[in-house]
Amino acid sequence: IIFGLFGRFDGGEPVTASSTVFLVTICVSACILIGVYLFYLPFFKMSWNKFIVAGYSMYLWTGVCAVVAQIVNDTNDRSSMFLFLVPLPLFVFAAISLTGNRIQSIKRSSPEHLSHSAYLTETRLRLLYQCHLTKHDPVFEFSGEAEEAYRAAVNSFQGNAFLALYVAGLATSAGTRVMYSLKLLRTARSTSLSLDTRFLLYFRNKLNQELQTSSNDATSFIEVDGYIEKARNTLVQTLRQTNIFWRKIAQGGHTLNNILAQGAKVHEAASECRTHLARLRKIAQTNRDAIQLNAWYYQYVLNDKESSRKILDKAQGSAASSGKSAVCTISGNPETLGRVLDCSESMLELFGYKRSELLDRNINILCPAPFHFSHDSFLQQFIQSDGEFKTIVRRIHGQHYKGHLVFVEFTITPSTNENSDLVLIGKFQPIALGTNNHLILVDHNTGRVTAASEEAPGALFLDRNDVYAMSIQITDVFPEFFLESGELRYEKETRVQLEAPPREDEEEARQVSLKVRAREVNFTNREDSAVIFECKTIVVMVHVEGFQSEEVGFVSTGGPRSVGMTSNGSLKHRYQVDNASHASSKSGGKTQSLGSSHADTVRTKSDITQIQKKIMRNTRTKDPMLAKFGIFAKRFVVLV
Numbered sequence: 001i002i003f004g005l006f007g008r009f010d011g012g013e014p015v016t017a018s019s020t021v022f023l024v025t026i027c028v029s030a031c032i033l034i035g036v037y038l039f040y041l042p043f044f045k046m047s048w049n050k051f052i053v054a055g056y057s058m059y060l061w062t063g064v065c066a067v068v069a070q071i072v073n074d075t076n077d078r079s080s081m082f083l084f085l086v087p088l089p090l091f092v093f094a095a096i097s098l099t100g101n102r103i104q105s106i107k108r109s110s111p112e113h114l115s116h117s118a119y120l121t122e123t124r125l126r127l128l129y130q131c132h133l134t135k136h137d138p139v140f141e142f143s144g145e146a147e148e149a150y151r152a153a154v155n156s157f158q159g160n161a162f163l164a165l166y167v168a169g170l171a172t173s174a175g176t177r178v179m180y181s182l183k184l185l186r187t188a189r190s191t192s193l194s195l196d197t198r199f200l201l202y203f204r205n206k207l208n209q210e211l212q213t214s215s216n217d218a219t220s221f222i223e224v225d226g227y228i229e230k231a232r233n234t235l236v237q238t239l240r241q242t243n244i245f246w247r248k249i250a251q252g253g254h255t256l257n258n259i260l261a262q263g264a265k266v267h268e269a270a271s272e273c274r275t276h277l278a279r280l281r282k283i284a285q286t287n288r289d290a291i292q293l294n295a296w297y298y299q300y301v302l303n304d305k306e307s308s309r310k311i312l313d314k315a316q317g318s319a320a321s322s323g324k325s326a327v328c329t330i331s332g333n334p335e336t337l338g339r340v341l342d343c344s345e346s347m348l349e350l351f352g353y354k355r356s357e358l359l360d361r362n363i364n365i366l367c368p369a370p371f372h373f374s375h376d377s378f379l380q381q382f383i384q385s386d387g388e389f390k391t392i393v394r395r396i397h398g399q400h401y402k403g404h405l406v407f408v409e410f411t412i413t414p415s416t417n418e419n420s421d422l423v424l425i426g427k428f429q430p431i432a433l434g435t436n437n438h439l440i441l442v443d444h445n446t447g448r449v450t451a452a453s454e455e456a457p458g459a460l461f462l463d464r465n466d467v468y469a470m471s472i473q474i475t476d477v478f479p480e481f482f483l484e485s486g487e488l489r490y491e492k493e494t495r496v497q498l499e500a501p502p503r504e505d506e507e508e509a510r511q512v513s514l515k516v517r518a519r520e521v522n523f524t525n526r527e528d529s530a531v532i533f534e535c536k537t538i539v540v541m542v543h544v545e546g547f548q549s550e551e552v553g554f555v556s557t558g559g560p561r562s563v564g565m566t567s568n569g570s571l572k573h574r575y576q577v578d579n580a581s582h583a584s585s586k587s588g589g590k591t592q593s594l595g596s597s598h599a600d601t602v603r604t605k606s607d608i609t610q611i612q613k614k615i616m617r618n619t620r621t622k623d624p625m626l627a628k629f630g631i632f633a634k635r636f637v638v639l640v
Contacts, residue, residue, distance in 0.1 A: 030060035332422030352401030
């Protein structure tokens with residue numbers, strides 16, 4: 001086209017377009033592109049829209065000039081260059097001005113005028129609240145008038161996935177509108193999606209997962225547990241295959257192919273184990289279980305005790321976190337609300353459950369009475385809310401599998417999975433009550449003790465089974481707990497004397513000095529909530545000071561067990577049985593895991609020696625490789 005306008009520089013015949021149809025096509029395509037950009041203004045920055053329209057206007061003007069040059073078709077005419085250059089700035093300026101007028105026209109339009117197009121509605125809102133044409137415009141925030149306008153637009157175009165996904169991104173960027181953002185993602189999922197909106201939905205879901213992982217490592221904890229389990233299993237499998245390899249060599253009568261096949265199995269198991277350990281080193285550099293597995297790999301697979309020792313020394317010298325934050329993922333969908341989808345190993349340890357006992361169960365089984373009655377209503381209110389949300393660390397009371405209270409710090413963060421299903425990720429951090437401190441929960445309406453911390457029954461001379469059966473009144477423990485008006489007597493910390501049953505060698509009972517403080521806790525629905533619930537309870541904190549005596553104000557008990565377990569013979573007998581069952585091993589006779597550090601799971605040196613002698617006796621062959629085989633057999637026995 002350019003050579004057609006200016007002709008050859010040597011004065012020959014000009015180069016023109018082959019046909020008028022081609023030039024007309026150029027002009028028409030330029031007009032279409034200009035019209036599309038003027039109508040939709042697709043770029044976020046309006047300056048880019050003006051630049052693109054100006055560029056296509058040059059494209060259109062070039063086509064027009066080419067048509068004129070072809071019509072004239074004068075080889076001696078050099079005016080085509082001036083025909084192109086002189087009006088060009090005016091043509092570009094007109095295109096930019098036209099774009100500016102279009103921008104102002106959309107900004108002045110009413111929502112009703114653009115109600116036919118979700119895209120133009122979004123463009124108008126973008127021009128009003130996000131496109132800052134001057135330095136003095138405020139920074140955009142998804143709140144106030146802007147939030148109301150975007151919410152109204154979403155309500156007007158409820159079946160439009162594009163607008164829902166766009167506003168979901170704005171709500172996510174606000175940080176405090178997470179629930180509203182996730183609700184829009186679920187809405188977009190339920191509509192018919194084009195390829196680009198489907199990809200955008202997938203991107204938003206993955207972004208939510210990444211934000212969740214980077215914010216509090218909740219997803220990472222669950223992922224770490226999975227890799228630890230895989231690394232542990234593959235390490236045992238590697239040692240098992242190695243043991244079989246040396247056994248075949250020691251027995252003799254094997255072929256080269258058999259040895260090579262078994263060696264390939266050893267290599268495959270070791271490679272898989274290395275893969276999981278490498279992944280653990282990246283995502284859990286300070287996890288003690290991961291460090292221990294890595295050290296065992298060097299010692300028992302690579303026979304490199306020096307490297308294993310260095311790894312363990314480095315781990316002990318650093319202030320490594322053991323990754324004990326318990327993480328649980330539950331469903332936020334209305335059909336399966338509160339159902340446990342996944343949980344970390346630390347979660348199972350904290351509450352004393354097996355994985356099979358907790359998965360697919362309602363999370364309210366971890367809530368003590370009376371909280372578990374209203375927990376589903378609380379969750380329902382939470383997921384229905386699309387207002388401001390902030391991740392807050394709360395101190396709550398959970399209930400162990402054995403029945404006692406677990407005092408924890410708790411945070412909850414909503415997110416979505418790849419299917420746009422709402423999930424709630426909770427993170428629990430255990431809190432120590434402190435020496436001689438005990439917790440009691442009391443039903444506000446009946447005054448019945450509903451739950452207590454693990455050592456509270458023994459410290460207060462109560463039958464643990466009666467406490468867990470909720471058959472004890474708080475007035476049985478503290479007769480003056482309530483005033484005549486029904487209010488709490490111990491709202492301020494008060495020293496209370498509790499009569500302890502006498503010992504077998506004593507005629508009179510002794511007094512135990514306690515500090516008691518009680519407070520009311522009330523959970524109720526919000527005023528704007530469609531879910532109605534109310535939960536009232538009384539939290540009692542008891543600190544045991546010691547036994548009273550005449551000579552001294554009180555004598556320290558040395559811990560809660562000395563108060564409840566040794567104060568007299570009858571109580572001692574009564575609680576021995578109860579605490580024996582209560583303190584029994586959680587494993588219940590199960591095989592200890594590879595990562596266990598309990599001494600009772602490790603065979604003694606004499607046992608290992610006897611096993612090695614039996615293995616050597618059964619081989620019947622004196623072979624130089626038997627020494628190596630004995631080493632691997634010993635490792636396998638110790639680990640498994």
